[in-house]
Amino acid sequence: MRQTYLENHAASGLRGHYLHAVYLINLATPTEQLLRQSIGSLVHYMQLAELLNADGVVFHPGSHLGAGFDGMLEQMAGAMREILDTVPRSPAKLIVENSAGSGGCVGCNFGQLGRIVAAVDSDRVGVCLDTQHMFASGYDVRTRDQVTATLDRFGEDVGFDRLALVHANDSRKPLGSNVDRHANIGEGEMGIDAFRLLFEDGRLNGVPWLIEVPGEEHRGPDLDNINRLRACAGLPARAVAESVAVR
Ligand SMILES: [Zn+2]
Structure with a gap:
């Protein structure tokens, strides 16, 4: 099965491929058992990524459940260092995704994301920018000035050198x-x-864009959504036959 995956990936012509960790992971949990399980799960994803030669493992940083971001920052950074040290040869980056900002969230603004990344201090850590979560957490991008201001802020707080991919x-x-x-x-x-x-701004264009949209009648991400994005980027639409590779 691994061989089939690797062959299909090679044939697809895709620039990158990524694993998305389960949503139950919470590196900011105050509960020791949940922390150990979260670390174990991410280690497993990183090992899988190594086997599949994947480019990264995306995860949501979780919730501090009232303990506060500052109080949990060192625990999160320590957990991420431990994961990376346990899987030293994995080519995959450990990628933190921004969250939408519900109660107790960590990583729901660029400032927190930047502090997590800085605290781990490893070039094997990257950031995934989810445009829906960004918008839901208060960063507007509906005018050119707002895009400039939002991405300026991302550059200051996180840095585009840390950007690994976009969830569009x-x-x-x-x-x-x-x-x-x-x-x-x-x-x-x-x-x-x-x-x-x-x-048009261009600062997000150097990394892969992935879609996580409901699609037609909630059948999942589809070619239509990809082609809408491609049109926004000034790229020609893809043909149906090619869609298999991008789903
Ligand atoms: Zn996402």
Whole structure:
């Protein structure tokens, strides 16, 4: 099965491939047992990534459950260092994704993301920028000036050298709602122009963009959404036959 995966990946022509860890992981938990299980799970993903020669493992940093971000920062950084040390040969980056900002969240603003990355202090750590989570946590990107200001802030707080990939999703919920609900590209509160403006700015264009949208009748990410994004980037639409590789 591994061989089949590797062969299909090679044939797909995709620039990168990534694993997404389960949502139960919480490196900011005050509970020792949950912390150990979260570390164990991420180690497993990193080992799997090594076997599949994947580029990264994306995870959500979790929730401090009232203990406060500052109080949990060192625990999170220590846990991430431990994971990286346990899997020293994995080519995969350990990639922290920004969250939408619900109660007790960690990594729900660029400042927190930047502090997590700085505290781990490893070039094997990257950041995934999810556009829906960014919008839900209050960063507007619906005008050119807002895109400039938001990405300026990302550059200052995190740094584009840390950016590993983009999760491109529109938002079913309004700006600053702190709710994680993805919409198809151009059908949500962000709107199609936000994606056009993000591509136009160019600072996110050096990394792969992945979609996590509901698709038609909630059948999952589809070619239609990919082609909407490609149009925003000024790229020609892909043909149906090629869609298998990108799903
Ligand atoms: Zn995401």
